[in-house]
Amino acid sequence: MVRELKGNLQGAGLRIGIVVARFNESVTSNLLRGALEGLSTHGVHDSNVTVTWVPGSFEIATTAKRLAEGGRVDAVVCLGAVIRHKTDHYRYVAGEAARGIAEVGRETGIPTIFGVLTTDTEAQALERAGGTEGNKGYDAALAAIEMVSLLRQMP
Numbered sequence: 001m002v003r004e005l006k007g008n009l010q011g012a013g014l015r016i017g018i019v020v021a022r023f024n025e026s027v028t029s030n031l032l033r034g035a036l037e038g039l040s041t042h043g044v045h046d047s048n049v050t051v052t053w054v055p056g057s058f059e060i061a062t063t064a065k066r067l068a069e070g071g072r073v074d075a076v077v078c079l080g081a082v083i084r085h086k087t088d089h090y091r092y093v094a095g096e097a098a099r100g101i102a103e104v105g106r107e108t109g110i111p112t113i114f115g116v117l118t119t120d121t122e123a124q125a126l127e128r129a130g131g132t133e134g135n136k137g138y139d140a141a142l143a144a145i146e147m148v149s150l151l152r153q154m155p
């Protein structure tokens with residue numbers, strides 16, 4: 001018989017760290033609101049959530065790593081908004097944020113969720129932060145809960 005593993009969305013008792021970038025705060029504050037809503041509607045208690053603000057998306061991974069290694073969270077949700085401007089800066093920030101966040105998850109074994117938007121315009125980012133395209137912060141929160149549940153089922 002095939003053995004199938006699937007995480008659930010029961011967040012009761014989970015401890016979640018959120019790292020959120022201040023850069024493009026009009027977008028990231030909406031992502032944060034979505035993430036907090038996603039956690040609370042799935043049973044994660046406010047007192048089990050730690051929100052840490054960092055200057056920009058480039059700084060997310062360092063901070064996520066500290067949280068993940070501290071042993072006080074079951075998952076880390078990373079939130080940021082990298083918006084393309086006229087220079088190449090965007091590319092480096094987005095690339096390092098993605099690489100760094102992925103590394104934290106792999107190195108620590110703590111689910112570290114990529115909730116960093118990368119868009120051409122602020123309008124596109126806002127659409128994905130509580131606008132017409134939903135809220136990627138909310139989705140990231142659910143991914144965190146699901147991954148904790150999944151990894152707990154695995155030897």
Ligand code: INI
Pocket residue numbers: 021023024055056057058059080081082083084085089090093
């Ligand atoms: N940080 C972001 O989170 N989003 C951006 O769009 C962005 N751009 O385009 O410059 C950005 N830059 C700041 C960067 O994350 C660092 O905070 C900064 O370089 C200091 O290390």
